[in-house]
Amino acid sequence: MTKPSSLQRLLSNISELRKEGKFTDLSFTHERGTFRVHRIIVCPQSKVFRKACDGGFKEQSEGLIKLGHVPYEHLARMVEFFYHMDYSEKLPEGTQESTLGLHAQMFALADQYEIPALLSMSEAKYSERCVKAWEPLDFLSSVSAIWESTPTAVQGLRNTACVAVRRHLPDMLEDSSTAERFKNTLSECSAFARDLLDSYIKNPLFGYCQMCRSDHGMEPLPAR
Known part of the structure; x- marks a missing residue:
């Protein structure tokens, strides 16, 4: 098992603080619920939210950013990513996505x-x-x-x-x-x-590169 990096450990610890509602100073509001987050985690990762943290985002009001237009499940995954550098691929039952x-x-x-x-x-x-x-x-x-x-x-x-x-x-x-x-x-x-x-x-030609493990365009070499 890969040992967590110092950054991952830090984010994990701050994520626990978020679950306990400690030191959160920014909220993403949605009609289905509110996500309380830390500016110090969210804003450095996003240019748009960094602007909000600086007071230059029209949807911000007293530490609130309205994100009702974002599907709730996707918003939850975005918050999850901010704190874990990953997001769940599990889909809710009955979804067509x-x-x-x-x-x-x-x-x-x-x-x-x-x-x-x-x-x-x-x-x-x-x-x-x-x-x-x-x-x-x-x-x-x-x-x-x-x-x-x-x-x-x-x-x-x-x-x-x-x-x-x-x-x-x-x-x-x-x-x-x-x-x-x-x-x-x-x-x-x-x-x-x-x-x-x-x-x-x-x-016109595509092939799989064994070196970088991905597909790339290919050029035929001149040969007799």
Whole structure:
């Protein structure tokens, strides 16, 4: 078992203080509940919340930041990440959201509130699941979350999703129901179709690199 780092131990100790309601000086308010947090933990990790802590955020009022527009479960995971540098992938019973959809939504949340570490982690979790626990229908259900919840300039997760399609496309097309769902997704999300086509144009050949353990565009070497 990996020994916790000094930072992880510190965050864990402060998380216990938060559970006890000690020294919390900032609140995220939601119609389903309020999350009491510590500015010293939250604000350094997010450019947006740092601005709030400096008094320059219009939604802040006496240490309160209204986040009712954020799904409650996603807000809870964001707070969890601030204190543990990770978030739970467990989905509540009866939810229609897939695990890949969850990571896509956390990526969008991280982009909205400018949380670089959460942005990187959610993208890594998404990519890892595409490799280790590929479920084509779950993937296709996450497409709209990626292309509708993040701006065009944020390409990280879009590129990851396009690579996942190219890796699994032959198998997806072999199953008639998956192939039909894939075609419908292309029709419903034209931006996804365009980015996928661009991926093929820019990198006609893709291969897996044994050194960095990821997929990359390949260039044919001249040979006789």
